[in-house]
Amino acid sequence: MSTHKILINGEWVESSSGKTFDSLNPATEKPLGIFQKGNREDVKSATDSAEDAFEKWSNYPAPKRGEILFKAYQLLKENKQRLGELVTKEMGKVLPEGLGDVQEAIDITAYMAAEGRRLFGHTTPSELPDKFCMTVRRPVGVVGLISPWNFPVAIPSWKILPALICGNTVVFKPASDTPLCAIEFVKIFEQAGLPDGVVNLVTGSGSDVGDEIVTNSKIRMVSFTGSREVGLEITKKAGLKKVGLELGGKNGIIIMDDADLELALDGVIWGGFGTTGQRCTAASRVIVHEKVKEKFLEMFVERTEKLNLGDGLNKGTDIGPLINDEAREKVEKYTQIGIDEGAKLLHGGRKIGGKGFFYQPTIFDDVTPGMRIAQEEIFGPTVSVIEVKNLSEAIEVMNSVKYGLSSSIYTKDVNKAFKAVEKIEAGLTYVNASTIGSEVHLPFGGVKDTGNGTREGGIHGVEEFSEVKTVYIDYSGKLQKAQIDDK
Ligand code: NAP
Ligand code: MG
Numbered sequence: 001m002s003t004h005k006i007l008i009n010g011e012w013v014e015s016s017s018g019k020t021f022d023s024l025n026p027a028t029e030k031p032l033g034i035f036q037k038g039n040r041e042d043v044k045s046a047t048d049s050a051e052d053a054f055e056k057w058s059n060y061p062a063p064k065r066g067e068i069l070f071k072a073y074q075l076l077k078e079n080k081q082r083l084g085e086l087v088t089k090e091m092g093k094v095l096p097e098g099l100g101d102v103q104e105a106i107d108i109t110a111y112m113a114a115e116g117r118r119l120f121g122h123t124t125p126s127e128l129p130d131k132f133c134m135t136v137r138r139p140v141g142v143v144g145l146i147s148p149w150n151f152p153v154a155i156p157s158w159k160i161l162p163a164l165i166c167g168n169t170v171v172f173k174p175a176s177d178t179p180l181c182a183i184e185f186v187k188i189f190e191q192a193g194l195p196d197g198v199v200n201l202v203t204g205s206g207s208d209v210g211d212e213i214v215t216n217s218k219i220r221m222v223s224f225t226g227s228r229e230v231g232l233e234i235t236k237k238a239g240l241k242k243v244g245l246e247l248g249g250k251n252g253i254i255i256m257d258d259a260d261l262e263l264a265l266d267g268v269i270w271g272g273f274g275t276t277g278q279r280c281t282a283a284s285r286v287i288v289h290e291k292v293k294e295k296f297l298e299m300f301v302e303r304t305e306k307l308n309l310g311d312g313l314n315k316g317t318d319i320g321p322l323i324n325d326e327a328r329e330k331v332e333k334y335t336q337i338g339i340d341e342g343a344k345l346l347h348g349g350r351k352i353g354g355k356g357f358f359y360q361p362t363i364f365d366d367v368t369p370g371m372r373i374a375q376e377e378i379f380g381p382t383v384s385v386i387e388v389k390n391l392s393e394a395i396e397v398m399n400s401v402k403y404g405l406s407s408s409i410y411t412k413d414v415n416k417a418f419k420a421v422e423k424i425e426a427g428l429t430y431v432n433a434s435t436i437g438s439e440v441h442l443p444f445g446g447v448k449d450t451g452n453g454t455r456e457g458g459i460h461g462v463e464e465f466s467e468v469k470t471v472y473i474d475y476s477g478k479l480q481k482a483q484i485d486d487k
Contacts, residue, residue, distance in 0.1 A: 003034040004183050006042060006203055009049035010196025015204065016041045023179050026092040026321040027311040027356045035179045038204030043171060043212035046200035050142040050169035051218055053197030058139045058167035065165055066116020071192035073109040080106065083153060083184060085313065090178050091152050092320040092357075093275050094312035105157035105185065108440040108457075112161035115462055119166070128485065130476035137466040139167035140242060141220035144213035146173050146206075146234075148226045149323055150278045152181035158444070159223045160189075160199065162461035170199045171219060173210055175226075177323050179203040206230065214238050223464070225280075228377075228403075228449055235452070244454040244464050246445055248377040249405030251435040252285035254394045254420065257292050259410035260432075265299050267408060267434035272383040273307065273361045274436060276319055278327075280450075281406040281428070283435040285367075285374060286385045287394045293387050297365060300385075301347050309358050321357040322380055328357045331380030338364045338373040343384065369397045377403070391416050399425045405446035406435040427455070 003020065005012035015036035022031040036042075057065070076083070084099035093101070121135035145159040156174060163170050174182030186201050202209050210230075214222055214237050221242035224234055231247040253271060255264045271283025288296055312320035322328045328351055335349045348360030359381060367374050367384040374384045388394045398407055408430040409420040417431045427446035428438070438444050443455035454464050474480055 001031060001033055004036070004180065004203075006036045006038055006046075007186060007190075007199070007201040008042070008046050009052070009200070010190075015039060017204075021176065023090055023177065024324070025089050026323055027313075029355050032090055033180050035203045038173075038202040038209045040208055040212040042202045042204070043209055043216060046171045046202050047142055047216055047218045049197040050171050050200055053195060054139075054142060054169045057169055057195060057198050060167070062116040062119050062165065062167065064116070065167065066113045068189075068192050068194055069109055069113035069116070069161065069165060072189050072194075073106060073113055075188045075191055076102065076106045076109055079188065083181070086184060087152055087181055088312040088320070090180050091149055092312055092323060094317050094320050097275060098312065101151055101154045104151070104154035104440060108157050108161050108461075111441055111458065112165040112461070115162075115165050119462065119466075121468070126472070127482060128474075128476070128480045130474065131480060132473040132475070134471050135468050136471060137166065137462070138469050140465060140467055141168060142171065142218055143168045143221040143223060143465065144171045144173070144216070144219040146210050146213060146222065146224045146226065147175060147182070149175035149177035150275065150280070152178035153185050155225050156182055156185055158440070158456045158461065159225075162456075162465040163223075164194075164198065166462060166466040168221075168465055169197065171213055172199060172201045173213055174201070174203060176203070176205060211237070214241075221465070231451070243452060244456070245451040246280070246454075246456060247450050248403055249280045249282070249446065249450055250285065250375060250377055250401040250403045251281055251283050251406040251426070252287050252398045252408070253283045253435060254391075254398060254407075254409040254411075255286065255288040255292065255296060256391065256394070256409065256411040256413070256416055257289040258412045259292065260412065261292060261296055261299060263432060264296070264410040265303060267410065268300060268383065269303055269307075271408070271434035271436055273304070273319055273381045276322055276359075277381040278323060278379050279436055281436045281438070282379075283408065284378060284383060286383055287388055287397050288385060289394070290387050290389055293385070297346065297385065300363060304347050304361050304363060307361055309352060309360070311356070319361060319381060322359055323357070325357055327380065328359050331359050331362075331378055331382060334373055334376070334378045334380070334382060335362060338367070338371070338382075338384070341371045341373065343367045343371060343373060346385075348381070369400045375401055391419060395420060395423045399423075402449040403446065404448035405450040406430070408433060408435045
């Protein structure tokens with residue numbers, strides 16, 4: 001089994017901790033490699049290297065930075081199959097989703113490469129004569145990126161690509177469950193000709209490597225995707241750094257009495273059990289009109305019974321394992337909580353014996369909106385079904401959680417669809433589609449406890465990873481006073 005290193009200033013080196021850890025394939029529990037358990041010293045070295053590289057990289061014309069990213073785009077396309085299989089092996093999602101994870105990175109790489117010839121600012125008239133006003137984008141500096149394991153290539157790409165095109169240099173800490181995906185992804189940029197020190201990668205724990213990134217004063221910005229709890233901790237510790245937070249969700253699908261139930265069923269299965277429910281946008285609540293609930297539940301259970309659990313590399317597998325045993329224990333604990341709260345377990349609710357962290361897709365009926373299984377993020381294949389009488393009750397239930405990431409409504413009535421778009425408190429609302437399916441050129445993020453108002457994706461990613469400078473050029477040759485002259 002190979003031992004992998006960390007990347008500092010263009011060199012793959014061992015951690016000064018002398019310690020290592022394994023990453024397991026969650027379907028087989030076989031180790032995939034040995035990784036450096038990085039420490040604070042490693043982050044400091046990585047930060048120094050990023051700081052040294054900043055001057056050169058930020059002075060490189062943005063279209064030239066874009067050319068390196070175009071090369072990375074080509075390499076990613078050539079390596080899509082290999083990387084997609086690696087995502088499935090290390091994270092567990094089924095192969096079509098593993099390939100989709102990589103495709104997302106390919107898409108954002110194309111977008112950000114081209115952004116090198118835009119990075120637009122504004123020009124606007126001045127209130128004074130012989131004066132010119134405009135804005136330009138400047139890089140933030142050294143940025144620290146902390147990512148989760150559920151999209152081990154896509155989520156790092158949503159951060160690294162806009163960071164690079166804007167001229168920042170990077171210290172990147174991937175999740176400890178998926179270090180190999182991160183290493184192989186970063187190697188693509190090395191091959192594409194990214195100068196040494198522009199991207200540095202340190203594997204290791206959140207409490208050491210992550211915390212040092214958050215608190216190191218040379219790092220001007222932290223972009224974090226992960227749990228609400230860690231997000232809150234980061235907010236408290238980061239001081240006056242720029243902080244981007246993409247946190248959890250408790251997303252719902254509303255099914256109205258006029259909905260196409262087959263279509264809604266496809267959306268519920270995909271949203272609830274796709275990625276084994278381990279998406280921040282997973283549909284863990286189904287909010288269904290009383291008139292169609294019985295019929296829908298019958299269809300839902302029947303379809304769920306047919307889903308195949310297994311290794312995501314095998315054709316015909318619908319649902320892969322959970323990421324690790326701890327995650328499976330959490331799902332199991334919530335099954336018991338649901339039963340204790342008086343919800344009716346309609347399907348699943350058990351772990352599968354043998355190798356791999358498998359858990360049956362689980363459906364609860366008779367869930368009331370205040371129950372913990374309807375409020376808390378389980379991050380597993382557990383769907384809570386809540387009955388409602390009309391659209392306004394459905395929207396009230398939808399909005400009754402602390403999160404506000406994704407949402408969906410199935411209806412044929414355009415009035416109801418628009419009312420839902422207007423009233424649902426979420427960063428994303430889908431009509432007649434599931435809660436998942438973001439495209440890289442549109443903003444991604446949520447309201448309420450899902451984050452701190454930042455958005456990733458497209459131009460919003462560029463805004464997040466740059467500072468705006470306002471420039472005034474006075475060519476009058478005299479002192480002109482805004483707000484005072486001629487008033
Ligand atoms: P997590 O436990 O919060 O970990 C996320 C990352 O933070 C990991 O790299 C982790 O390192 C690191 N970390 C842990 N403690 C830290 C600390 N004290 N300081 C700095 N970094 C620290 O989340 P997860 O279990 O990996 O991911 C699942 C969560 O992410 C869910 O809540 C999900 O909804 C959310 N998520 C949100 C989005 C979104 O865009 N809104 C997308 C995907 C996932 P280690 O791995 O070493 O512990
Ligand atoms: Mg693993």
